[in-house]
Amino acid sequence: MKVVVKDWHSVAHWRWATGKDKDKEVTATGGADDEEDEDDLCGICRVPFEGCCPNCKVPGDDCPLSRSMWCSGLLACAERFTFVPPVHGKCTHIFHMHCLLKWIESAAAKGLCPMDRRPWETADR
Amino acid sequence: MAMMSTKRLQKELAELNGVKGTPPTGISLLSADNLASWRLELQVLGESLYQGETFAVEFRFGSRYPIESPAVVFVVNDKYKAPVHPHVYSNGLICASILGNEWSPVLSVSAVCLTLQSMLASCKEKKLPDGNDAFVKTAPLDPKKVRFVYDDDTV
Numbered sequence: 100m101k102v103v104v105k106d107w108h109s110v111a112h113w114r115w116a117t118g119k120d121k122d123k124e125v126t127a128t129g130g131a132d133d134e135e136d137e138d139d140l141c142g143i144c145r146v147p148f149e150g151c152c153p154n155c156k157v158p159g160d161d162c163p164l165s166r167s168m169w170c171s172g173l174l175a176c177a178e179r180f181t182f183v184p185p186v187h188g189k190c191t192h193i194f195h196m197h198c199l200l201k202w203i204e205s206a207a208a209k210g211l212c213p214m215d216r217r218p219w220e221t222a223d224r
Numbered sequence: 225m226a227m228m229s230t231k232r233l234q235k236e237l238a239e240l241n242g243v244k245g246t247p248p249t250g251i252s253l254l255s256a257d258n259l260a261s262w263r264l265e266l267q268v269l270g271e272s273l274y275q276g277e278t279f280a281v282e283f284r285f286g287s288r289y290p291i292e293s294p295a296v297v298f299v300v301n302d303k304y305k306a307p308v309h310p311h312v313y314s315n316g317l318i319c320a321s322i323l324g325n326e327w328s329p330v331l332s333v334s335a336v337c338l339t340l341q342s343m344l345a346s347c348k349e350k351k352l353p354d355g356n357d358a359f360v361k362t363a364p365l366d367p368k369k370v371r372f373v374y375d376d377d378t379v
Contacts (some may be wrong), residue, residue, distance in 0.1 A: 142330035143290060144228055145235050198228070202329050205291050213328040 114139075115148045115185055117193050141185065142213060143198035148185045188212055189220040229289040233259045236333050240264070251337045260285055263299060266337055272345045280304040281340065282316075283333055293327035295367050296336055308350040310376070311343065315360045317367050319353065321374040 117138070139147050186196045192214040194202075202208045203219060212219045238244040240253045247253070254263040262283045268274040280299035286292055298306035298316035306312050311319045322331060322339055353359070363370060 145232055198329070201228075201291050205288075207292065207325070207327060213330045216326070216328065 113149070117148060117185065141195040141198050142192070143194055143202060146195070148193070148195065184224070187222045187224055189222045190215055190217050191222075226287040228291075229285060229287055230259055232290055233285060237262075240333065248334050248338055250341055251334065254280060262333065264333070264337060266340060268341055268344045270345060273347055273350050274307055274344050277307065278304070279307055281337065283336075290329040290331070293323055293331075294333070294336070296323050296340075297365075297367055307344055308352060309344060309347055310349075310351050310353050313353055313356055313359055313363065315363060315365070317359075317363060317370060319372045319374065321372075323367070324372055324374065326374075 139149075141148060184196070185193045186199050187193050190212050192212055194213070199213075199219075202213055203210065208219075210218055235244075237253075237256055237259075240247045240251070240256075250267040250269045252265045254265050256262040262285075264281050264283070266279045266281055268277070280303075282297050282299050284295040286294075296318060298304070298312060298318065300306050300314070300316045306314055306316045308314075313319075318340070320339065320343065322328075322336065
């Protein structure tokens with residue numbers, strides 16, 4: 100019996116390197132790990148860092164912050180992914196850029212990190 | 225903004241319902257007919273002055289939740305009474321800094337309930353707040369309209 104490959108699609112899986120899940124990146128290559136870990140979620144909106152900003156329908160065009168291209172598939176255009184990466188604080192806490200800006204812009208924030216209430220300073224990445 | 229609060233509240237609701245994850249012990253959902261107002265039943269675990277008592281708390285969320293804190297009060301009606309506690313007025317209003325100037329968007333409904341449980345659990349004496357009667361006579365029913373002063377860190 101012969102098998103003839105008529106067509107094939109390549110699929111890439113990506114996630115932000117938040118520095119919190121080094122071990123998982125190795126073990127999760129099978130893609131079976133769908134469990135949401137607290138570490139992978141933005142503490143403010145509880146959406147994974149890879150998801151779009153909660154006020155945007157799709158990551159990309161609708162998000163005023165990212166001005167990014169939403170690419171539907173081919174690896175060839177992977178370079179066009181320009182999602183805004185999560186924002187890292189010097190205190191090591193990580194949030195969606197959008198979510199953190201919403202908090203920091205509110206009077207209640209007093210410029211503090213939501214996690215440890217220390218003055219928020221964005222880390223250089 | 226409303227999108228953010230809707231999505232987060234739906235996630236929290238699934239957790240409190242037990243649909244996804246398990247709700248914290250001593251806390252159970254009484255009603256959550258919409259994403260604007262929820263009621264939860266609350267018991268204090270372990271040995272405490274409130275052993276055997278059951279309370280209900282009401283959460284009201286604005287469209288800016290979780291950037292803005294929810295309005296949280298103990299329910300006072302035919303079935304439920306507010307706990308007698310130095311930081312809880314007899315009309316159900318709660319003086320707790322995390323509901324006011326120390327709110328953070330990483331807090332949640334279950335985190336607030338856990339804080340209330342531990343606030344009650346650590347209470348040494350069942351006592352109404354100073355000036356309770358005068359406050360209750362004039363206080364608005366909306367805790368957001370009260371300016372609390374957080375001056376007691378002991379309980």
